[in-house]
Amino acid sequence: MATYNIIGDIHGRDAWKRLVDEDYINIFVGDYFDPYDKIHFMDLQYNFMEIIEYKKKHPENVVLLYGNHDYEYLPGIFEESNRFDNKNAQTISWLLMKTIDLFEGVAYAIGEDYLVSHAGITRDWKNAYLPDVADIKPSSMAAAINDLWNKDKKPFSFSANCYGMDCYGEDSHHSPIWVRPESLCLHNLYKGTPVIQIVGHTKMKEIAEVEGVVFVDCLDTVEQSYKVAYP
Helix, strand or coil, X not given: CEEEEEECCCCCCCCHHHHCCCCCEEEECCCCCCCCCCCCHHHHHHHHHHHHHHHHHCCXXXXXXXXXXXXXXXXCCCCCCCCCCCCCHHHHHHHHHHCHHHCCECXXXXXXXXXXXXXXXXXXXXXXXXXXXXXXXXXXXXXXXXXXXXXXXXXXXXXXXXXXXXXXCCCCCCCCCCCCHHHHHHCECCCCCCCEEEECCCCCCCCXXXXXXXXXXXXXCCCCCEEEEEC
């Protein structure tokens, strides 16, 4: 039996050091940059590289996923999330490209019972960009999503999936790095099934489970990760 340890949005915080465990498979859901607090860029950079070094030291026990605050710094992306670091954008882009081979992508399956991503997968987004994928088991979906990510980043953008006056991500067409909780819960790809989605992206006071979705972006208030034991 393997134990998985899912860690919420980093945003420069070093809480991950007290949450990781070498006996677990530690999954980071992304957002390594754009801190809420006043963190000097050198410290932010150092924290990211410490995560990278931990991954290198424990390659089989660390899974790195991308979030929207990482996506915006990738080459060819012309979108900015709030707190976008214009001054250091080029360096952040360089850091992400330098370490690209160490990242899983934007989705990771834990067996066929859990699907981990930064924000979650809705039926509308899946039908728009992966209409020919009939098998929605977590392992198949994670593979299809990451394959799409490697081929084309546009389906994951905010602007390409922004309908009406939405400016927050509260729309069922938003991508696995952008969709917000209300839209995700209402249009969850796995609604009515036993599959649990584990996501970050939206701040919570503590880890919470709502309608088949576990929200883990809580490091702003509590140092807590979500653990899953899977045979």
